[in-house]
Amino acid sequence: MKNTHITILYLVISLFFLAEAILSFNHYSFSGYYTDKIINWIWLAMTLFMVIWFWRKRIIKIYFVLLAFTVLLSMLPMMIPFFALVNYFSTLDDYQQIQLDGTYRIERTRPNVLHRPQIFVYKKEGIIEKSIYKTPYLFVVEKVFQDHFTNDIEGENQSIQKARLVKVTKDSIGIEYEITNKKSVFYHKEKEAPEL
Template sequence: MNQNKKSRIILRVYLILSSLLALDCLLYFNRLISLRGYYSDVVLYWLWFLTSFAVIVIFWKKIMAKLLLGGIILAIILSILPLMMPFYAWILSTTSLGLMIDKNLNEKYRAQIVSYSAMAPPWLEVIEKHGLLEKRILKSTDYQLMNDNLNIKIRTAKDIIFNHETDSTLTLTLFYGGPNKTITFNKNNGEVLKIKTN
């Protein structure tokens, strides 16, 4: 296989990865739908990021390769300037550093405790699986789950346990080793209906 053909194959792979990443971001920000599992989005991003540099090296003589490199460097610099907040969000969301707990609750649901900000506390997400895709159906913060015990926070949970569900509710227990929090959510709007400390 000659060099020209290899370059075209790498460019095609890069364009496919770029399209998949753009579609993944668009679906997540508009519909809360992403690829199944926490690491699938991370792997897709890093494949795109590393392939970007392969394309830059291979097509360095072209102006578009230089513009791509300039765009990547400029995006990183701009994310660092405002107190590094976007930079932290980028690092925490594209690595496992932002993931505290990832738990398959059953064949239908997955739960995770994540934090993509240096300023905001971690939050709980419940995700519904749909084959290769999944959709976030619930997101709860410490503020929503606070009741009589202010020391029991999402970030200190050791496990997430599925209790039961009905057509309109989903009940989980945040396990701390005692006391634990059992929370009933409305599946339609994500509101907390009931919190029981046990």
């Protein structure tokens, strides 16, 4: 009976984990920055517990080998999928999260090892939120300073001091950014801005 309860709990957690992964592929996530990370870590801890608790069962040994094999395979193509998994489970390269109001929030982050820092704008829709705009952070920095940094890396390393929601339309969202005591309004317009 105890084993049945543990198995059901693991299946429920796995369903949340799977739902989160499916949402992520469609530019959605559960509402809040840490929600996805907490679900990931609970699933990982519960998976380790299940493997240890039911190790004598053949199906668990097969499951463990499949998970280990998947992680090892992700390291083969220059370790890019592996680092994507690491970023998905951790807060690595997530530089800032700013709540603009009850509906909108932004993240200054690097989605994976091959990307430069980006600004993601999220819109809360009940218990989930959608990534509605993605913009290279350098575009925001250049707008705030009205010229190009001599060193792009230096510009991307400047943190946002403050961000304030200015205007929302059906085609854009205006956010006033303050970086190193300089302010400017940046309008995020394109759903998927070009990569840098």
